[in-house]
Amino acid sequence: MIVFLNDRFVDEKEAFIGISDLSIQRGFGIFDFFRTSNYVPLFIDDYFDRFFRSADYLHLDPRKTREDLRKIVFELVDKNRIPTSGFKIILTGGYSVDGFEPATPNLIITHQPAEISSEAKFEKGIAIILHEYLRDIPTAKSINYLMAIYLRDKLIAQKADDVLYFKDGCILEFPRSNVFIVTKDKTVVTPAENVLHGITRKKVLEIAGNKYKAEARAITLSELKAASEVFLTSTTKRILPVLKIDNVTVGNGEPGEITRSLYGSFRELEDEYCRKNPITF
Numbered sequence: 390m391i392v393f394l395n396d397r398f399v400d401e402k403e404a405f406i407g408i409s410d411l412s413i414q415r416g417f418g419i420f421d422f423f424r425t426s427n428y429v430p431l432f433i434d435d436y437f438d439r440f441f442r443s444a445d446y447l448h449l450d451p452r453k454t455r456e457d458l459r460k461i462v463f464e465l466v467d468k469n470r471i472p473t474s475g476f477k478i479i480l481t482g483g484y485s486v487d488g489f490e491p492a493t494p495n496l497i498i499t500h501q502p503a504e505i506s507s508e509a510k511f512e513k514g515i516a517i518i519l520h521e522y523l524r525d526i527p528t529a530k531s532i533n534y535l536m537a538i539y540l541r542d543k544l545i546a547q548k549a550d551d552v553l554y555f556k557d558g559c560i561l562e563f564p565r566s567n568v569f570i571v572t573k574d575k576t577v578v579t580p581a582e583n584v585l586h587g588i589t590r591k592k593v594l595e596i597a598g599n600k601y602k603a604e605a606r607a608i609t610l611s612e613l614k615a616a617s618e619v620f621l622t623s624t625t626k627r628i629l630p631v632l633k634i635d636n637v638t639v640g641n642g643e644p645g646e647i648t649r650s651l652y653g654s655f656r657e658l659e660d661e662y663c664r665k666n667p668i669t670f
Contacts, residue, residue, distance in 0.1 A: 390469050390471075390499075390500055390501060391465060391468045391469055391500070392404050392465075392497065392498060392499045392500060393461050393465065393496070393497070393498040394406075394495070394496070394497055394498075395452070395495060395496050395497075398464070398465075398468065401499065404497065406481065406495045406497070407484055409484045409485055409488070410481050410482060410483060410484055410485070410495060411481060411482025411483060411485050411488075411489075411491060411492075412479075412481035412482055412495075412532060414482075414485060414488045414489075415482065415485075415488070415489065416532060416533050416535070417447070417481070417482035417491065417531075417532075418447075418449075418479060418480055418481040418482050418494070418531065418532045419440070419443040419444055419446075419447055419449060419479075419480050419529055419530055419531050419532065420443075420477055420478060420479040420480065420530060420531075420532055421436050421437075421439055421440040421443065421477070421478050421530055422436075422475060422476065422477050422478075422624055423436040423475070423476050423588070423624060424473070424474060424475045424476070424503050424505065424624055424625060425466065425471070425472070425473060425474045425475075425476070425503075426472075426473060426659055426663050427472055427473075427663050427667075427668070428466055428470075428471075428472050428668035429662065429663045429666050429667065429668050430462055430463075430466070430476065431659060431662055431663075432588050432592065432662065433459070433462065435588045435591065436588055437455050437458060437459075439530060439586070439588065440458075440478055440480075440530075441455070442528075442529070443480075443529040443530045443531070444480055446526055446528060446529040447526070447529055447531070448491070449480050449482070449491070449494050450493065450494055451480060451494075451496075452480070452493075452494060452496045453496065458478070458498075461498055462476060462498070465498065465500045466500075466668060467670065469500050470670070471500065471501075471502050473502065473503055473505060474500055474501060474502055474503050475500075475501055475502075475503035475624075475625065476498065476499070476500055477497075477498070477499045477501075478496075478497075478498050479495075479496070479497040479498075479499075479532065480494045480495075480496055480497075481494050481495040481496075481497070481532075482494065483495060503625060504625065505625055505627070506625065506626045506627055506629060510626075510629065511627075511628070511629060511630065511644060511652060512644060514629065514630040514631065514632035514633075514643075514644055515549075515550035515551060515621075515629055515630070515631055515632065515633075516548065516549045516550055516631075516632065516633035516634075516636070517549055517550060517551045517552060517553050517563075517631055517633070517634055517635075518543070518544065518547055518549045518551075518552050518553070518634075518635055519552070519553050519554075519555055519560075519610070519634065519635055520536075520540060520543075520552045520553070520554055520555070521554070521555055521556060522536050522554045522555075522556065523554065523556040523561065523583055524536075524554070524561075524562075524583075524585075527561070527562070527583045527584055527585060528583075528584075528585060528586065529585075530585055534564060536564070537552070537564030537565070540552050540564075547636075549633075551563050551564070551566070551621070552564065553568055553613075553634075555610060556583065558609055558610055559580070559607045559608060559609055559610070560580060560608050560609075560610060560613050561580055561583055561584050562580065562584040562585060563621055563623075565623055566587070566621040566622060566623035566626060566629075567579060567580075567584060567585070567586075567587040567589070567590040567621060567622050567623070568580065568608075568619065568620075568621050568631075569590075569593065569597075569619070569620050569621070569622065570608060570612065570613055570616035570618065570619050571616060571617050571618035571619070571620075571645060571647045571648065572612070572615075572616060572617065573615070573616075573617055574602075575601055575602070575617075575647060576601065576602040576603070576604060577593075577594075577597040577601050577602070577603045577604070577647065577651070578603070578604045578605070578606060578608055578612075579593075579594065579604075579605050579608075580605070580606075580607065580608055581605040581606050581607065582607070587622060587623060587624075588624065589622040589623055589624055589627065589628075589655070590622050592655060592658060593622050593628065593651055593655060596651055596654045596655060596658065597651060600650065600651075600654070601647060613634065614634065614637070616639065616640075617640050617645060618630070618639065618640055618644075618645030618646075618647055618648050619631035619634070619639050620645075620648045620651075627652065627655060627656070628648065628651055628652040628655055630643075630644040630645065630648050632644075
């Protein structure tokens with residue numbers, strides 16, 4: 390595959406950064422990730438918005454303008470020709486002179502085939518566990534996934550698919566996804582603060598607001614456990630029902646009516662975006 394490193398397109402086997410980069414020395418950097426459907430980069434402007442916000446939060450020079458990034462992405466689409474793929478834009482802390490002070494960032498854009506959650510995975514749903522943790526600078530999409538990877542063994546031991554973070558009695562987010570609940574009165578709710586504002590989260594909130602009552606606010610653990618439906622949203626997972634929390638069944642143990650409706654509407658939104666933004670070679 391062809392990737393982009395700083396100012397040039399190179400084969401991924403020839404793309405390297407040095408060991409003094411702060412991403413290696415201190416785990417300092419940001420990234421963003423979006424995917425393509427039938428070659429079309431979905432909701433690309435929303436992802437660019439978030440990328441530049443994250444760079445601003447961590448005081449990193451993005452090195453390229455939005456239009457520069459757009460041209461690079463579409464050139465990679467043309468070079469690699471992968472219909473269903475994932476783009477990762479990484480901005481590192483740069484080659485630090487003392488292992489602590491940020492420098493000129495390295496910009497890395499990778500392009501790889503991507504696996505997207507299927508309808509079968511939607512029907513199966515997932516089981517999750519809870520863990521008290523608040524990410525550093527949660528509104529930035531940083532490269533720091535230390536806790537998420539540390540908890541992998543616990544997930545395996547408890548036969549769970551993912552972990553939901555909470556802090557001070559309120560739920561927050563998954564390591565790579567946002568969370569929603571559906572209350573008994575059919576209100577769709579997602580946490581408002583101390584979370585990364587996912588692009589799929591944004592689209593689902595908009596869809597839900599047109600079909601039901603929808604809110605972004607604090608959600609307590611007790612509300613989570615009393616919810617009639619729970620689901621997560623992410624770029625590659627779309628919408629996945631949460632059917633067990635700490636081995637306690639959610640609702641009737643099947644994808645809920647509102648979750649199913651939102652999933653169908655989100656798939657329609659994807660299809661509409663692709664029709665309006667076709668890729669031709």
